[in-house]
Amino acid sequence: MPWPGESLKGWPDGELRIPMRLSQYFMPILRDDPKEAEIVSHKLMLRCGMIRQEAAGCYSWLPLGFRVLKKIEQIVREEQNRAGAIEVLMPTIQPADLWRKSGRYDAYGKEMLRIKDRHDRDMLFGPTNEEMITDIFRQGVKSYKDLPRNLYHIQWKFRDEVRPRFGVMRGREFLMKDAYSFDLTREAGQHSYNKMFVSYLKTFARMGLKAVPMRAETGPIGGKDSHEFLILAETGESGVFFDRAFLDMDWTAFDIDYDDVGAVARVVEDFTSKYAATDEKHDAAEFDRRVPEAARVTGRGIEVGHIFFFGTKYSEPMGAVVQGPDGKMVPVESGSYGIGVSRLVGGIIEASHDEAGIIWPEAVAPFKVGLINLKAGDADTDAACETIYKALEAKGVEVLYDDRDERPGGKFATMDLIGLPWQVIIGPRGLKDGIAEVKNRKTGERENVALATLLERF
RNA sequence: CGGAGUGUAGCGCAGUCUGGUAGCGCACCUGCUUCGGGAGCAGGGGGUCGGAGGUUCGAAUCCUCUCACUCCGACCA
Numbered sequence: 001m002p003w004p005g006e007s008l009k010g011w012p013d014g015e016l017r018i019p020m021r022l023s024q025y026f027m028p029i030l031r032d033d034p035k036e037a038e039i040v041s042h043k044l045m046l047r048c049g050m051i052r053q054e055a056a057g058c059y060s061w062l063p064l065g066f067r068v069l070k071k072i073e074q075i076v077r078e079e080q081n082r083a084g085a086i087e088v089l090m091p092t093i094q095p096a097d098l099w100r101k102s103g104r105y106d107a108y109g110k111e112m113l114r115i116k117d118r119h120d121r122d123m124l125f126g127p128t129n130e131e132m133i134t135d136i137f138r139q140g141v142k143s144y145k146d147l148p149r150n151l152y153h154i155q156w157k158f159r160d161e162v163r164p165r166f167g168v169m170r171g172r173e174f175l176m177k178d179a180y181s182f183d184l185t186r187e188a189g190q191h192s193y194n195k196m197f198v199s200y201l202k203t204f205a206r207m208g209l210k211a212v213p214m215r216a217e218t219g220p221i222g223g224k225d226s227h228e229f230l231i232l233a234e235t236g237e238s239g240v241f242f243d244r245a246f247l248d249m250d251w252t253a254f255d256i257d258y259d260d261v262g263a264v265a266r267v268v269e270d271f272t273s274k275y276a277a278t279d280e281k282h283d284a285a286e287f288d289r290r291v292p293e294a295a296r297v298t299g300r301g302i303e304v305g306h307i308f309f310f311g312t313k314y315s316e317p318m319g320a321v322v323q324g325p326d327g328k329m330v331p332v333e334s335g336s337y338g339i340g341v342s343r344l345v346g347g348i349i350e351a352s353h354d355e356a357g358i359i360w361p362e363a364v365a366p367f368k369v370g371l372i373n374l375k376a377g378d379a380d381t382d383a384a385c386e387t388i389y390k391a392l393e394a395k396g397v398e399v400l401y402d403d404r405d406e407r408p409g410g411k412f413a414t415m416d417l418i419g420l421p422w423q424v425i426i427g428p429r430g431l432k433d434g435i436a437e438v439k440n441r442k443t444g445e446r447e448n449v450a451l452a453t454l455l456e457r458f
Numbered sequence: 459c460g461g462a463g464u465g466u467a468g469c470g471c472a473g474u475c476u477g478g479u480a481g482c483g484c485a486c487c488u489g490c491u492u493c494g495g496g497a498g499c500a501g502g503g504g505g506u507c508g509g510a511g512g513u514u515c516g517a518a519u520c521c522u523c524u525c526a527c528u529c530c531g532a533c534c535a
Contacts, residue, residue, distance in 0.1 A: 031484060031496075032470050036528055046469095056527065110459090111534080128535085162459065162533070176535050228535095237534085306535060340535040374494060409495045416495090427494055437494090 042167030057164025057172030152179030208361030230301030358419030374427030
């Protein structure tokens with residue numbers, strides 16, 4: 001991976017790195033596709049026992065799915081932190097008054113889940129947090145000297161979609177990272193926007209995705225500048241049109257200094273200079289004029305991120321003002337920046353699977369290695385597997401050990417289905433010659449590796 | 459929110475038209491034989507048939523109401 005040394009260490013998520021014996025795990029595999037699942041990621045997530053539907057658009061995350069969700073969340077967190085954003089955590093339930101102030105309580109419509117508490121007070125399950133964060137910011141910051149700031153949280157949202165579908169891709173309850181920037185001037189706000197832009201490219205690239213930034217509608221959030229980040233997938237909900245040159249760009253070359261305004265702007269410039277648009281913003285004439293025919297890519301995409309620069313849209317009505325150097329009170333310039341964390345789980349599967357199952361990019365894989373004991377119960381294979389399992393554990397390699405007393409065929413099928421990047425296959429046949437078989441899930445390549453050097457592979 | 463459909467065992471389904479002992483495959487449990495890409499045989503466990511009313515000697519099946527879920531269209535991280 002492009003950014004070696006990234007890890008979950010230092011966060012509670014590190015606890016998720018523990019290895020596991022399949023005989024002691026909870027991973028209810030289905031052999032058949034549940035009928036309600038229409039798209040491949042939904043089918044695979046259900047078949048792998050990653051999620052379970054509790055109501056339309058609401059899911060329980062079972063152990064395997066939970067691990068992936070947490071890994072994605074942690075990558076998002078690391079890249080937000082690196083770009084200078086500061087993590088907070090706001091509640092899922094918000095008072096309606098906050099939304100009355102911004103005027104969105106009525107404007108948001110039925111998509112907002114409205115509830116009353118025991119005192120008959122109007123509450124709501126937050127679909128987003130512009131109002132709340134602006135209020136928090138307003139109370140905490142009074143001077144231009146306290147700017148810029150960018151606060152984010154990773155929290156469950158609820159949008160009472162008319163028609164939830166496609167599993168976690170369009171759930172009603174979903175995990176979203178949302179960040180909010182506050183600046184004194186338009187120019188400074190633009191830099192904050194640009195930093196998020198670059199960090200998004202990097203965040204998605206770390207997950208093995210090429211998420212193409214496209215000029216977007218601002219929708220109910222409102223504002224001036226907006227980009228959506230879309231990954232290509234046939235089952236995507238948006239039509240996309242873009243220059244093939246995007247796919248050939250170096251998606252790993254923006255390990256830049258986020259304080260370098262010019263450098264950040266150049267990356268944004270680089271990634272916005274080529275044509276890329278969703279069907280909403282698509283201009284066929286411009287597409288034809290700017291993109292040579294051979295380079296025109298049309299297809300479908302999944303929106304995994306969306307950034308907005310909306311200036312003073314919320315700061316003005318909500319009185320989020322600071323005192324400038326000249327002593328005057330000015331409303332702050334803001335932007336908001338979302339990443340669909342739970343949607344990404346489905347999105348990555350849509351972008352990375354084959355006939356046999358999921359193919360996890362290593363950075364988000366629930367385990368790095370699947371250790372297959374082909375003959376559980378046989379003293380020699382048991383002992384060899386046990387040694388390898390312990391050694392991988394000691395080395396900090398996340399391993400799922402299939403120690404069940406099952407037939408080899410089923411174990412292979414299960415391991416392919418859940419898509420761990422590496423399979424280490426141990427059977428009497430290989431053991432006789434002191435070798436293990438190492439299979440790369442993505443390429444299908446198998447290699448015989450001497451047991452003595454096996455550990456060096458991981 | 460308009461249109462279409464489905465609810466029967468963990469999953470996939472039959473049975474409903476024509477009322478009469480709740481079934482099949484996979485999964486699960488036991489035993490034996492197997493064991494390098496989803497084995498075979500034998501035995502076994504598991505269901506208030508989405509819910510509530512009604513008709514009937516008798517309802518998964520007929521009637522009424524209701525709930526949930528899925529799909530297609532207009533909206534969205």
